[in-house]
Amino acid sequence: MSVHIGATEGQIAETILLPGDPLRAKYIAETFLEGAEVYNNVRGMLGYTGTYKGKRVSVQGTGMGIPSMSIYVHELISQYGVKNLIRVGTCGAYKNDVKVRDLILAQAASTDSAVNRHRFGGNIDFAPVANFKLLKNAYDVAVSRNMPVHVGNVFTSDTFYNDRGAELVPLLASYGVLAVEMETAALYSLAAKFNVNALAVMTVSDHLITGEETSSEERQLTFNQMIEVALEAALQE
Numbered sequence: 001m002s003v004h005i006g007a008t009e010g011q012i013a014e015t016i017l018l019p020g021d022p023l024r025a026k027y028i029a030e031t032f033l034e035g036a037e038v039y040n041n042v043r044g045m046l047g048y049t050g051t052y053k054g055k056r057v058s059v060q061g062t063g064m065g066i067p068s069m070s071i072y073v074h075e076l077i078s079q080y081g082v083k084n085l086i087r088v089g090t091c092g093a094y095k096n097d098v099k100v101r102d103l104i105l106a107q108a109a110s111t112d113s114a115v116n117r118h119r120f121g122g123n124i125d126f127a128p129v130a131n132f133k134l135l136k137n138a139y140d141v142a143v144s145r146n147m148p149v150h151v152g153n154v155f156t157s158d159t160f161y162n163d164r165g166a167e168l169v170p171l172l173a174s175y176g177v178l179a180v181e182m183e184t185a186a187l188y189s190l191a192a193k194f195n196v197n198a199l200a201v202m203t204v205s206d207h208l209i210t211g212e213e214t215s216s217e218e219r220q221l222t223f224n225q226m227i228e229v230a231l232e233a234a235l236q237e
Ligand SMILES: O=P(O)(O)O[C@H]1O[C@H](CO)[C@@H](O)[C@H]1O
Pocket: 019, 020, 021, 063, 064, 065, 088, 089, 090, 091, 160, 181, 182, 183
């Protein structure tokens, strides 16, 4: 057991999907995995292990934001030997050609978080990037299934409700940032620290320019394309 995960050694697979929402973890386990068994319920942050097309895969809720996600990712890698981590989350679109329900593969992640300034000191801006093989696998899967997919930079924000959104959205969009979410920059940084593989696959749940949005029920249940892409990309790892 680690501090925040109640699994014993060997209960967690080397490949893991990471939704922010623990109920999305439950949905993924029950819908996509065979023989899924729960290994964690500490703080209600559900974690399951089962198989997908014969490959052992786990799925672990991480909570919202960098501090929560970082605790789970740190413990999964350092205490349970996890090697391939794929975030499956929601994000808000920053650009007009990105539509609600489209898929985003985060090639890199900009951030307003200070975690890497704490880590590296004030003079270095570390560039958190996806694992290329996972990214390529995911892109190939999405294209081969005619899914609407975008690859590029995302913005990992420490705030969901941002007082400066009206100026930040057009500024970051003008630099090609596709969407905002709250975990990927730290996931990629931790993967680099521990020399493991990470990717974030996200569904656009709402649009910061048009105001269009999906319901929380839809966010929890119906983003199956993102899960398919993540699982198929992991199969080819
Ligand atoms: O859907 P998840 O994975 O939680 O991701 C997004 O949704 C949450 C905000 O509603 C943040 O965690 C953000 O990154």
